[in-house]
Every structure is written in C-alpha cells, then in structure tokens.
Amino acid sequence: MIVLGMDTSCDDTSAGCINGNNILSNIVLSQVLHSEYGGVIPELAARDHIKQISNIVDRAIDKVGLKNISGIGVTFGPGLTGSLLVGLSFAKSLSYALSIPFYGVNHIEAHIFSLFIEHEIEYPFIALVVSGGHTELIIVEEKGKYKCIGTTLDDAAGEAFDKVSKMLGLSYPGGQIIEEIAKSGIPTAINFPRADVPGYNFSFSGLKTAVLYYLKSQKSEVRSQKSNIAASFQEAVVDSLIAKLIKAATDFKIKRVGIVGGVASNIRLRQKLKNTGIDAYFPNPKLCTDNGVMVAMCANFYLDKCIFSPYNLRVSSSASL
Numbered sequence: 001m002i003v004l005g006m007d008t009s010c011d012d013t014s015a016g017c018i019n020g021n022n023i024l025s026n027i028v029l030s031q032v033l034h035s036e037y038g039g040v041i042p043e044l045a046a047r048d049h050i051k052q053i054s055n056i057v058d059r060a061i062d063k064v065g066l067k068n069i070s071g072i073g074v075t076f077g078p079g080l081t082g083s084l085l086v087g088l089s090f091a092k093s094l095s096y097a098l099s100i101p102f103y104g105v106n107h108i109e110a111h112i113f114s115l116f117i118e119h120e121i122e123y124p125f126i127a128l129v130v131s132g133g134h135t136e137l138i139i140v141e142e143k144g145k146y147k148c149i150g151t152t153l154d155d156a157a158g159e160a161f162d163k164v165s166k167m168l169g170l171s172y173p174g175g176q177i178i179e180e181i182a183k184s185g186i187p188t189a190i191n192f193p194r195a196d197v198p199g200y201n202f203s204f205s206g207l208k209t210a211v212l213y214y215l216k217s218q219k220s221e222v223r224s225q226k227s228n229i230a231a232s233f234q235e236a237v238v239d240s241l242i243a244k245l246i247k248a249a250t251d252f253k254i255k256r257v258g259i260v261g262g263v264a265s266n267i268r269l270r271q272k273l274k275n276t277g278i279d280a281y282f283p284n285p286k287l288c289t290d291n292g293v294m295v296a297m298c299a300n301f302y303l304d305k306c307i308f309s310p311y312n313l314r315v316s317s318s319a320s321l
C-alpha cells in the first residue's frame, strides 16, 4: 500500500510517499524567511505553507503517480494552528477528491515512527523526543501504546540550541550551526550547569540563562571565542539528556532507547550514547527534522487496521499522545 504523508506543523512544508518501509519520495522545504527574526513567526509560516503545499505534494507524487496512492496521512497536531490547518485542509480535499481514506497523525507519534524505517526495535523501548518544541521521555509499549514519563519544564532542547545560537549572533535554526562550530571548541572549557530536576523531567532555561550571563560577563575577545561556548553548551545539553535516559533505562529496566526529532541528528549526542551500555537507535539524520515520510509511516500503521479519520477532524495545537 502506497501512503502519502504531509506535515505542515511548524516551518517545514513536507510531503513524502512510502510503500511499506520503502521511501519512494521525501520532499522538505524549510522556510528560510524566519531566519531574520531568530524564531518562527506563526502567521508568516502559515502563509508560506499555503504558497508551497501544492508544489511540494506534486513533487512527492511525481514518480509515484496519484492513482497509485491508497491512503493519506497528515499531521493534525501538535503544532502551530494556522500551519496545521493548511496541511489538514489540503489532505482532506485530496482524500475526498481521490476517494481514499486519510488519517490525522499526532506529530510526536510521527517522530517516533521515523525510527521504524530502518529499525525493528523490541518492545517496550524508551523514546526520547528532542525537537524544537518538545523534549519528552516516552515508554513505547507497542505501536500506538505510549506512556509519557517525563517532559521539559521550560524550554525544549532544540529551542535552547536556537536561542543560544541567537545569543552568539548565529542564525536560525541553531542546532546544526552550534554543532558545526562546537567541533573546533573544547567541551570542558566552560562549566555550564546541568539542571537537577525531579524524576524524568528536563529543564534548559537555566542553562540558556547561564550562557547569557557568561557572555555578558566576558570581555569582547573572550565572547568572540564562540567555539568553546558552543562546545560547552552542547555538552551540557547532551549530558542532561543522557543522564535522564540512563535513569529511565535503569529504573524501568529497559535497555533500548530510540532518539528522535531534530536534536537526534546531533553527532555529539550519538557519540556519547555509544559509551553508556544503552542500545540506542536513531533515524537517518534526514528523517530527524520534520518530514512527510514519518507521517506516512505512522498513518500506514492505522490505515492498515482500517482506522480512518473523519472529515470533521480539527487541528489541535496542543494534541498529546
């Protein structure tokens, strides 16, 4: 069964087709218009999705052929309301026009499904969703059955990368840029704090503020040594994520973890997890940030069970798993 997936939850207009675990197409257009603001402007994001969605879906189905698609998956939440509306309305119209079912996918669940393209993971496993808007620890009992055990109490990990990038005068989104300049820095150069919050929760706002105060307290020559700041900040984020992963894996006696979302493409995080004794699974870096393929994967699971969404499905900016 060929499934078309679409995601317009934030600032990427994306569509992709799958047949089982085979990726037939994966088209992602990241909106660059937000870079001058250092963060996503919701109204501009929605307007740009409207401009791009038709062209992105056309490209995703180009070689597949519209008549060969048996079902559609689309993100209905969580995300930015205006942006979500564009994808959901488009998917509903296409589903109606082609007389094929559609399924409204939860964006967090879609990120988890990005693991299943390349990996078969024994259940239960622990999923760490680390993206621009989320940092969540979830026990995946099986596909469709989730238990959230921890979340960030303030900023998401990706958001912290983006904000620190802005402080350093670098561009948006910040994750890849910080990772790049951190390569020439010393991770132990500055001892930024690792938040000690209860349970399996996370906190990154104190770390972000510590970077800000550090920058304010230094002379301009030191402030220009961005690589050490970036490397030390990245190390603090990675250490905080790994500490909670190890705690959860130990307490729940589950050794398998899947790390998904934009921050999961971070090489330092991937490297450091190798030495922990945890079996860590990551999606291909191309599938870490938002994409239509992970949405199609998730929709495929439900459509295969004849679970379809009704045409009166609404977007939900704060949909939970």
Ligand SMILES: Nc1ncnc2c1ncn2[C@@H]1O[C@H](COP(=O)(O)OP(=O)(O)OP(=O)(O)O)[C@@H](O)[C@H]1O
Residues within 6 Å of the ligand: 009, 010, 011, 078, 079, 107, 130, 131, 132, 133, 134, 157, 158, 159, 161, 162, 173, 174, 175, 176, 179, 261, 262, 263, 264, 265, 266, 267, 288, 289, 290
């Ligand atoms: N190599 C990297 N290292 C660290 N962070 C990264 C890296 N690559 C991307 N990111 C971060 O990942 C985030 C984008 O990921 P993603 O597209 O999954 O998030 P989102 O869709 O905006 O948020 P959400 O999925 O929570 O709705 C950005 O904050 C970006 O800075």
Ligand SMILES: [Mg+2]
Residues within 6 Å of the ligand: 107, 111, 131, 132, 261, 262, 289, 290
């Ligand atoms: Mg995302």
